[in-house]
Amino acid sequence: MPALQLTAAESRLLELLRRQRALTASEAARLLALSVPTVTAQLRSLVNAGLVRADSYAESSGGRRPLRYTFQPRAALAVGVAVWPGTLQVLTCDLDLVTLHSCSFALPAPLSAQRLRRAVAHGVERELAWLAQSQSTAAADPIGVGVSLPGVVDTERGVLVVAPNLFMSDVSLSEFGLPLAALFENEANAAALGETYCRPRPRGESLAFVSVSHGVGVGIVFDGRLHHGASWRAGEFGHVAIPGGRRRCNCGRSGCWEQYASQTALLRRVRGRGAARMERFVQALNANSAAADNSLERYLDHFSLGLQNVVSCLDPDEIVIGGAVSAIGERLSEGLRLRLSVAPMVSPAPLIRLSRLGLQASALGAAALHLRRLFE
Ligand SMILES: [Zn+2]
Structure with missing residues (x-):
């Protein structure tokens, strides 16, 4: 084309x-x-x-x-990759951020920078092979690949500065050797970008995307633009301590919000592995299990404490919750809304809702790094 x-x-x-x-x-x-x-x-x-x-x-x-x-939304496609501790999510989407195909791969353990590079390149090659074979989508070649990473990403120098949950720092992003033009971004920032790509905000409006999976990150959008901060660390609320927090964090501190609000924290008492644990928890909630109910209420109490920090610092027009815990559904956003509405200094609470991009928010947002260039 x-x-x-x-x-x-x-x-x-x-x-x-x-x-x-x-x-x-x-x-x-x-x-x-x-x-x-x-x-x-x-x-x-x-x-x-x-x-x-x-x-x-x-x-x-x-x-x-x-x-x-x-x-014509299928006129341009992009590949999005989301790197999570233990897992790699790869997808192809069109100009409406509609997913045409997605797959996930286990990351090798222990993970090194070289193994991560190899896994991402392999995932993208597999996705391109699927695209080449697919009859139904043979509209366009992808214009690039976007990669979201769970850590501080210096997009100017091309460095993953630190990723506590991958136990990595100072990883050069230029050496990934990907078969397409590649752009990198922090996972919460990518998700925030995907959200605003799908629904552009009026001038002057702000949004905080709280991405909750293995960790917790916040992507900040002011006036349609991502706010990275002077050293690319803006939005690392997952590593801000909450009142009464004592648990040790992979970042070296104690009491970090993500030790209480991440999916890992929520599912601490749920048996099993991988995505099946979240499914089991949601099933228990739907079956009115008292134990699951109790876990969720305690989780929401902790989640709300960190969210109050977000509101006090940013006072955004809107808070969007995304990532693995969005599988809980409206009970999550409603529970947070209730808690914030009675918390001192943050009431009335900003609008709180779940992301429309679901579990793929970061990978879709990473693909949007390329697609949005057509509209700017
Ligand atoms: Zn931490």
């Missing part, structure tokens, strides 16, 4: 079409306050790039019926 090099004006038009799904040239011209010939020329470029289709006719009040231009 043609190279997806768009001008700023074409990107703006494509973003409008992504939201509106289909428009005539005159409708687009009116919404962008441009002339119809200018927009028609831009639409022609988008049609040539395969991003937009002009195949049906819109309603007309008489005379020649105008062309209707429809957004």
Whole structure:
């Protein structure tokens, strides 16, 4: 397919079409306050790039019926990778962040930087092999791979600075040797990016994405942009102590929020391995198990303490909860909302809801690192 090099004006038009799904040239011209010939020329470029289709006719009040231009989400694909302690999640998604295919792999233990690089490269190659064989999705080649990592990622120098739950630091990201153009990001930041990609916020609004899986991280978006901080550490609330916290953390401190609010903390008393433990816990909740209920209430008490720190520091318009614990569903967001609504200094609580991207938020957000470039 043609190279997806768009001008700023074409990107703006494509973003409008992504939201509106289909428009005539005159409708687009009116919404962008441009002339119809200018927009028609831009639409022609988008049609040539395969991003937009002009195949049906819109309603007309008489005379020649105008062309209707429809957004084509399958015109560009990207591969997203999420690295978790013990597991690698790999997927391919389209311009709507709809997943076409996903798979996961166990990471070798003990993990080293070299083993991690090899595993990520292997996962991406397997995904590309699936894409090459797939008949149903043979629309486009992926434009790149985004990799989310559970730690502090310096995207400018290309270094995984520290990842306490992978027991790694100072890993060069340029040596991953991936078969596609690669971009890297912290997992909570990637998830926050995916969330805002799907639902852009009005100017001036802020969002905190609380990603809860093996650890806890917060992705911060102000005014549509990720806030990384001066040393890429912004949002490491998982390693801020909560009142009364004593448990030792992999980061070297004690009492860190993630020791009480991570999936690992929630499932401490649930037997089994991997994703099956979370499933078993949710089943017990649905079956009104008193023990599961009690575990969840205590978990929410601790979760709420750290969330109060997030609200006090950031005071965001919206808090989105994502990651493995979102499998609990509305009871999670509702329980947190209730607790924050009676907590001193943070009431009235900001809007709290679950991520629409579910368990794939970080991998989809990593893929969005590439896809969003078409709209900026
Ligand atoms: Zn810690």
